[in-house]
Amino acid sequence: MNGIEARALEKHFGPVRALQGIDLSIEAGSLVRVAGANGAGKTTLLRILAGLERPTRGTVGLGGRDPFGRKAASVRGRIGFLGPTTALYGELTLRENLRFISSLHGLSEERTPQLLAALSLSEVGDREVRTLSQGFRRRAGLARALLTEPAWLFLDEPWNGLDRAAGEQLTHQLRAGREAGRTTLVASHAEPTGPGGVPWDRVLELESGRLRETHR
Amino acid sequence: MNGPRVALAVLRKDLLVDLRSRDRLGHMLIFAALVVVLISIVLRTSAADARGALLPLLWIAFLFTSLLGLARSFQAETEDGAWTNLILVPVDRGWVFLGKAGANLLALLVVEAWTALLAVIFLDVDWTRAPGAALLAGVLGAIGLSTLGTLLSALSASARFREFLLPILLFPLILPVLVFAADITGEAIAGRALAERSAGALALYDWVFLLIGYLGFDSLVEA
Amino acid sequence: MEEALRYAGVGLVATAALTWLAADEARAIRSARVAGVLALALLALWFGAVIWVAPIERAQGIVQKIFYVHVPCAPVAYLGFVMTAVGGIGFLWRRDAHWDRVAISSAEVGVLFCTLILVTGPIWAKPVWNHWWVWDLRLTSTLVLWFIYAAYLFLRTLSSGTDEARAFASIYGILGTAAIPFVFFAVDLAQGKTLHPSNPAREGLPASMLVPLLLGFVAFACVFWYLFARRLEVAKLEARQS
Amino acid sequence: MSYLVAAYTITAAALLGYAFWLRRKRRELLDRSNRSGGGPA
Structure with a gap:
């Protein structure tokens, strides 16, 4: 079962409360969109779930393993992350x-x-x-x-800067990933347009560090 | 064992970036030459002085030169947001640290050889009296410097005043390396026997700080 | 060498005691009152001993009595530095900000006492050896350590309040403490080559000099304990504030 | 003699100064937390 769990996730940057208690459980192989305005904490949530930043409080589970735990090396190898920069x-x-x-x-x-x-x-x-x-x-x-x-893929505003053709290829990759059983979390403030749209399994609504799930 | 594979990959990548951008090493070589020439002129050296006061000054020149290279160890990762590559590796991140330290070590060894050559040209230093000891001091000194320098530059890469921070953090900790290395080379040039105490202390120092770097780096990257 | 071992032994015991105390933050903070009372009492005893018990030293005269304030600063300064590493290891191991507060508190108080060593040292050296700075082993090593922990405090001012900054500071605290023996050995090696008046050996002290000195050690230890506990409380309040 | 007095007064000044700085900081933080409803330490 390599879904994604998070329990009572909090992240403070000094006085700033980026995340104020997030609990979620995502089945393996599902394609989930994390929606929310700028500053809602989407990027912080993704970076924590992807094992790039430790939470101030709370725990993360990828396939039941904590990416920040002692034996996290094997988990880390199967995490994919794309942030605002190409990291190349x-x-x-x-x-x-x-x-x-x-x-x-x-x-x-x-x-x-x-x-x-x-x-x-x-x-x-x-x-x-x-x-x-x-x-x-x-x-x-x-x-x-x-x-x-990666078994777990985290994409932060991936459609930014992509042209139509590239957007389609991204949507295609997301669909292919879903069939292959990959668990994908995509943070995007706007619903990506484009033919056929994206077959989201769930949409999580994030508002100033708290979760408000909209529909299945 | 895929730890060493990761370390090697990081080392190769860093050397490739260095070769491709060519400026890091170039700057260090020019800077080293400048400092040695400056010392020689300002202190109006004669060949005799070279062995006495001047030799330890070479180590100080090497330290300042190394700052240029060490300060930019994680520049690519910080600027291109490429830290992700080094965090999400399927091994203990200490191996990434060893890869980075290895790349810095090679750069420092090149600069060190260059400084030694400058010493021969400008200060008539004769390394052949005890080449083994001089080499030992050079390698162990460079290891100590690259180990601490790499770890501290990772620490200060994201800090605001990182140009000031690295020397302030590095200099007091690196003092023992300078003392031990200068002692070994001093004895070597003077043709006396190898300064075992310094060599032993320097080797132990390198080992201790390599270990702290290996263990510490892991909890440093994803703080 | 034998003196160094005794020094290390006492240091280990003191570190263990302070670590035990600091483990429970609330208790450590509450202990400030006790520490304060003890410190005042012992300081009074110590000062009385310095005035009435300690003799006027024949060679240096009354100014030698700086010895009784200069020397006791050293153990507590080093205790502060070692506790900084203990706090750092605690934070990296448990990721509990409480240990980081222990590190910052002990570093700050440690640097305070270290500064006093570096101030009272020259004040003593000037009248006796007629120059402000003496490149003696202990004083020079203490100077290098001062730079290490001043750099630690400087590092902390740059970015506080985030776990990243705490981890960075923790690692530097550990590096600093690991460097202590090497600094001593290097300074000994470097200075050994030049002759300097060494510190008066402490073993052969007559009782009349030993009593005020030992009182000084214990009194300053309580002062350290008091200041550490108060600083820990301030750190705790600051944390709760943000 | 003046060196002796200097050494002791500087030490006393530093320790007392730091202790009072801590005391003032503590009171400041306690007042601020009381005003904003937080309980005392």
């Missing part, structure tokens, strides 16, 4: 970046070319990431997050 090294080419991530996770050689093709990034593969356009850079960031075939 500007001086290196896209292929070099992905090869670096692959060697961190011991992935096989074909994974990189396969993913570049899937996201139609092959032709820019050998250009330094800092020379790529905003749209290509966003797609490159998505490629990095998907590279390790």
Whole structure:
């Protein structure tokens, strides 16, 4: 059961209460949208669930394991995260970046070319990431997050900066991920438009650090 | 064991970024030359002085030069938001620290060799009297500096005054390395036997701080 | 060397006692009153002993009595530094901000006493050896430690209130304490090469000098305990405020 | 003699000064928390 649980999650930045007690349980393989205005705490929630930032209080469970616990290494390897930046090294080419991530996770050689093709990034593969356009850079960031075939995928405003074609590919990837049993959490303040829309299993409404679930 | 694989991947990546951007190492080499020349001119050295007061000054020159490189250890991660790559690794993050420290070590060794060469040219220092001891001091000194420098630059990478912070944090802690290394090289140049006490203390120092770095880094990245 | 071992032994006991006290924050804070009363009583005894019991030293004269305020500052300063590492390890291990408050409190009080060592030292050296600074082993090492823990306090001022800042400070506190033996050894090695008047050996002290000194150690320990408990309370109140 | 007096007065001043600073900070924080409804330590 590698769903996502959180119990009484709180996160304080000094006097600022970014999260004020979040409890949630998400079944494995579901595609969940985290909605909410700017400053509602979407990014903080995602970063904590993805094991990037410790909560001030409360616990996180990915497949029942705490990403901040002693034996969290095995869990961490199967987490994918895409934030506002691509998290890639500007001086290196896209292929070099992905090869670096692959060697961190011991992935096989074909994974990189396969993913570049899937996201139609092959032709820019050998250009330094800092020379790529905003749209290509966003797609490159998505490629990095998907590279390790994560069991839990966290995307923070992934549609920002994507053109229509790239948006469609993202929606396609989300659908494919859902079939493959991946648990995905996507934070986006606006409902992403585009043909067919996104088959959300659930939508969580976040408002100033608290959860208000809207519909199933 | 995939820990060392991760460390190696981080090391290779850092060296590739260094080669590709070429400025970090270049700056350090120019800066080192500048400092050595400055010392030589301002202190109106003669060959005789070189062995006496000047040699420890070389270590101070090397320390200041290393600051340039160490301060930028995590620049890419901080600016490009690439910390995620180093946090979400399927191993203990201490290996990431060792990879980073390794990349810094190689850069420091290059700068160290360069400084030694400058010493030969400008200060007539004769390293051949005890090359083994000089090498030992160089390697152990560079390890101590890269270990502490990497850990402290991770600490100060996101802080506001990080240009000030790194030297303030580093200098008092690195003092023993300078003393031990300067002692070993001093004895080596003077042709006397190896300063075992300093060599032993320096090796122990490196080991202790490598261990603290390895253990501490894990709870540092996802604070 | 043997003196260093005795020093370390006493230090270990004191650290263990303070760690036990600090483990329960509420109790530690409440203990401030007791510590205060004890400190005042012992300070009175100590000061009386310095005036009436301690002799006028033949060689240096009355100014030698600075010895009874200068030397007792050292153990409590080092106790503060070691407790900073204990607080740091506690925080990193348990992620409980309480241990971090222990670290900041002990560091601050430790630096206060360390500063006093570095002030009273030169005040004593000037009339006796006619220069302000003496590159003696203890004084020089204490100076280096002062820089380490001043850097620790500087690091804390940059970004407080977040767990990240606490973890950073914890690690630096641990590094600082791990460096203490190396600093002493390095300074001994570096200074050993130049001759300096060493501190008067403490063992051969007559009773009339030993009594005020030991009273000084105990009195200053209680002062440390009192200030530490009060500072811990302030840290707790600040935490509850934000 | 003046050195002796200086050493002791500086030490006393530093310790007392710090103790009173703490006392004032404590009272300040307690008042603020009482006003905003928090209980005393």
